[in-house]
Amino acid sequence: MAKITYIEHNGTEHVVDVAPGLTVMEGARDNNVPGIEADCGGACACSTCHVYVDNAWIEKIPAKDAMEEDMLDFAFEPDAARSRLTCQVKVTEDLDGLVVHMPEKQI
Template sequence: MPKITYVEHSGKQHVVDVPSGLTVMEGARDNGVPGIDADCGGACACSTCHAYIDPEWVDRLPSVEPMEEDMLDFAYETKPGFSRLTCQIKVTDGMDGLIVQLPEKQI
């Protein structure tokens, strides 16, 4: 089972086992990781699961789809090339070690 590290804005880390097939957002939500609100439940309709992808992982993840790109316009302090909505990243076995940093707040 892939381990994903969620890093709060304060620097506190949460290393979580996330089953393949779930999303990065579901892994955070199901394990009580603070900083990912996921108000829409994963429908790509709110941007409250925004996170920054560690630079080593950016090119290893599936590309951003147009709907996600549009919703990122509503996220807090996006970083072009690094910001993603975690509800749109489906976990695979190859994502073991993924690191995501959480923004200071969600809008």
């Protein structure tokens, strides 16, 4: 299991265990973490699972692919360096301790 910390826009933290093989989005959904809507269910067809990866983790997670880059154009206030769609980040043991910050809203 990997411990992932989801931080709401208001500062509320949710630390949850997420099994390897799931996505960061599935970890939020399965643990009722508010702020990640995931309207498309993880198909990379919306931007409602957008987060900002904590600066300490930016270089430690796999790079974005072109489809994710395109969908981030629709996210609320995307940040070129820190924005990710959680449906596209697969959890591994290497992500134990990952911290993500949620935007003010999802669109």
